[in-house]
Amino acid sequence: MTSRTGSTLRIDLHTHSTASDGTLTPAELVSAASQAGLDVLAITDHDTTAGWAPAVRALPSGLRLVRGAELSCRWSGAEPAVPLHLLAYLFDPDHPELVAELARVRAPGRSAANGWSPCSAPTAST
Numbered sequence: 691m692t693s694r695t696g697s698t699l700r701i702d703l704h705t706h707s708t709a710s711d712g713t714l715t716p717a718e719l720v721s722a723a724s725q726a727g728l729d730v731l732a733i734t735d736h737d738t739t740a741g742w743a744p745a746v747r748a749l750p751s752g753l754r755l756v757r758g759a760e761l762s763c764r765w766s767g768a769e770p771a772v773p774l775h776l777l778a779y780l781f782d783p784d785h786p787e788l789v790a791e792l793a794r795v796r797a798p799g800r801s802a803a804n805g806w807s808p809c810s811a812p813t814a815s816t
């Protein structure tokens with residue numbers, strides 16, 4: 691893959707828009723990324739894919755968009771469980787279990803303290 695300048699690719703794989711806690715709308719985000727000279731941008735809002743469509747509609751030529759999200763999780767391999775955020779890319783936003791889980795995590799009354807969805811925990815090996 692070649693960059694617009696024929697040199698090193700400039701990539702940001704972790705950004706947030708106003709679809710979660712970012713300060714730029716998805717359209718403003720892709721515009722700012724292009725103006726900054728990025729070649730690839732991932733939009734990874736917290737627990738939502740709501741920014742994907744507006745980002746695609748506003749995508750400047752020359753900028754490639756990676757669709758993703760930052761998923762709120764809880765790793766149960768430790769006691770107490772460890773809350774964490776998992777960056778996920780290129781998944782099916784219409785997968786029924788994912789749609790249900792994201793709705794559960796974003797439900798009113800949920801907070802970072804009690805709203806994290808469980809993740810599959812890796813097993814420790816000795």
Ligand SMILES: [Zn+2]
Pocket residue numbers: 704706760
């Ligand atoms: Zn983040």
